[in-house]
Amino acid sequence: MTSAPTTQSKASPSSASKAEKTAAPAEQAQKDEEKPFRERLRILYHGHSRAAHRFRYCILAFDLVTVAFIIATSFTPDAPWIEVLDVCFGVVILIEFLARLWVSPHPGREFTHFSTWADIVAIMSFLAPIVGEGLGFLRILRTLRLLHTYQLMATLRVDFPFFRRNEEPIVAVVNLIVFMFITTGLVYETQHYQNPAIGNYVDALYFTVATLTTTGFGDITLHGSFGRLVAVGIMIFGVTLFLRLLQTLLRPQKVRYPCPGCGLQRHEVDAVHCKACGELLNIPDEGRF
Numbered sequence: 192m193t194s195a196p197t198t199q200s201k202a203s204p205s206s207a208s209k210a211e212k213t214a215a216p217a218e219q220a221q222k223d224e225e226k227p228f229r230e231r232l233r234i235l236y237h238g239h240s241r242a243a244h245r246f247r248y249c250i251l252a253f254d255l256v257t258v259a260f261i262i263a264t265s266f267t268p269d270a271p272w273i274e275v276l277d278v279c280f281g282v283v284i285l286i287e288f289l290a291r292l293w294v295s296p297h298p299g300r301e302f303t304h305f306s307t308w309a310d311i312v313a314i315m316s317f318l319a320p321i322v323g324e325g326l327g328f329l330r331i332l333r334t335l336r337l338l339h340t341y342q343l344m345a346t347l348r349v350d351f352p353f354f355r356r357n358e359e360p361i362v363a364v365v366n367l368i369v370f371m372f373i374t375t376g377l378v379y380e381t382q383h384y385q386n387p388a389i390g391n392y393v394d395a396l397y398f399t400v401a402t403l404t405t406t407g408f409g410d411i412t413l414h415g416s417f418g419r420l421v422a423v424g425i426m427i428f429g430v431t432l433f434l435r436l437l438q439t440l441l442r443p444q445k446v447r448y449p450c451p452g453c454g455l456q457r458h459e460v461d462a463v464h465c466k467a468c469g470e471l472l473n474i475p476d477e478g479r480f
Contacts, residue, residue, distance in 0.1 A: 233294035244346045250287065251343070257284070258372070265379065265392045281317030288314060348447070358447065363436040370432050374425050375399045378413065381421065386414050403429035448474045 226234075235246040257280055264273050288310050292298045301307045348355045379395035388411045389395050398411045402425045413422055445457040452470030462472055 262392050277317050285314050359439045363439040367432045
């Protein structure tokens with residue numbers, strides 16, 4: 192008497208590959224947890240995992256909250272709760288600053304960046320109860336440097352198709368906004384004690400935009416020689432950034448796609464062949480054409 196052959200269920204190659212892809216992030220996360228704390232922190236700052244992406248987004252969000260706090264408190268009189276929040280912001284920024292130095296492969300090189308010294312000044316400003324948040328507006332330079340890092344730019348290209356399609360105009364707008372905020376903060380911090388026409392950030396922003404666009408209404412002027420030098424700087428550097436933005440917006444749109452033949456990075460959105468070497472391209476168009 193022969194028994195019926197037993198059949199063993201085997202997973203299809205496709206289901207097996209799906210299971211491997213599902214297990215891979217979990218295994219990688221477990222390996223990361225087993226690493227020393229310093230190495231895990233370094234991965235968060237310089238890695239390419241989803242956790243690292245979320246971590247850098249959180250830092251960017253905290254920077255923006257810090258900037259919003261500085262602007263909001265310019266409209267309110269000094270109060271004890273503001274000084275408490277100043278110290279809290281200063282402590283958090285100090286911890287993040289020290290952690291960044293700790294995981295940096297070359298900590299000494301960090302001090303060659305102007306944004307690092309701006310961070311130091313901002314930390315001192317937040318932690319000084321008498322000065323208040325004072326020069327804390329320099330924290331925006333940290334945001335600009337973060338946006339210009341390769342890791343975050345690559346993450347934004349992957350996570351946001353709109354950013355990938357409009358990278359140059361967005362970067363130009365961010366540069367102009369950061370410049371306006373820095374000059375607005377500089378005007379406010381150097382003038383609001385001696386200039387009755389500048390009482391908050393809106394007044395300083397109004398003067399900055401009027402000077403930047405060369406409108407020059409003349410209802411607000413800066414006092415002293417340093418104030419005039421600030422106005423000259425706004426006119427020279429601000430107009431340059433403004434023209435750069437207009438040039439980026441009016442220039443024909445291109446996409447970033449490295450040519451496999453010659454390595455040319457930017458091409459027309461509907462390009463089939465590389466204009467430099469004639470190599471056949473395969474540019475993803477996300478269904479736009």
